[in-house]
Amino acid sequence: MLKALRKVELAIIGGSGLERLLEGVERTRVGTPYGLSNPILIGDVNGRAVAFLPRHGLEHTIPPHKVNYRANLYALRSLGVERAIATNAVGAINVDFEPGDLVIPHDFIDFTKWRYQTFYEGALVTHVDLSQPYCPEVRSILIRSAEEVRGRVWDKAVLVCTEGPRFETPAEIEAFRRLGADIVGMTGVPEAVLARELEMCYATLCYVSNMAAGLQSRLTVDEVKEVAERVSPIVERVLKNVLRSLPVERNCPCPHALRGARY
Helix, strand or coil, X not given: CCCCCCCCCEEEEECCCHHHHCEEEXXXXXXXXXXXXXXXXXXXXXXXXXXXXXXXXXXXXXXXHHCCHHHHHHHHHHCCCCEEEEEEEEEECCCCCCCCCEECCCEEEEECCCCCCCCXXXXXXXXXXXXXXXXXXXXXXXHHHHHHXXXXXXXXXXXXXXXXXXXXXXXXXXXXXXXXCCEEECCCCCHHHHHHHCCCEEEEEEEEEEECCCCCCCCCHHHHHHHHHHHHHHHXXXXXXXXXXXXXXXXXXHHHCCCCCEC
């Protein structure tokens, strides 16, 4: 295990393969009050130090409901990370969306069941504001970067997060549609909430890997992997653009998320 030798202010959270973005990689794991984090790779992208955390592990061996979200986010913050950009494969509920489309959600609905949702479980009662669940500054740069690379991007969408690891039923998808959801995934929450509690900026770049249950006859992991391979070069280009475009200083409410949040 290597120990990080420098402060890292930017992070990418996503699937294995995105480590290709990094140059001069070193690897570390961080012990936290919530357990050991996933392996974290630290390197340079466009001359900026970036940490990459593979959400499902380097070999994609951790299912979505078993990811230690608290340890992972706490570890990134302890390394100095102030901004995290996530990537997520999602199913489309909105019939205007198609496999391969890029989506940058502005809101979410949480239908997870057994995940630890907060760092604050003791006497320091804390209620963070999620009126803007994703960092507005990072979101705007994500949208602009995606438009430059891809042209077409869905810049507003509601993500519903389910527990997994099974896919959803057609009846569940219909219920989510009636609630106003556009896309469905298994990893978007509680990452966004935990990042806010740590006063980190967080936004996510989603790509549609399939139409949700009931909108196509059958769902398979093979289809998800095939679309991921096809979209991966585009996602990498968008992320490079974002990392290049982020200003050094943060100009958003995220650094002050705990003001007025505690009793």
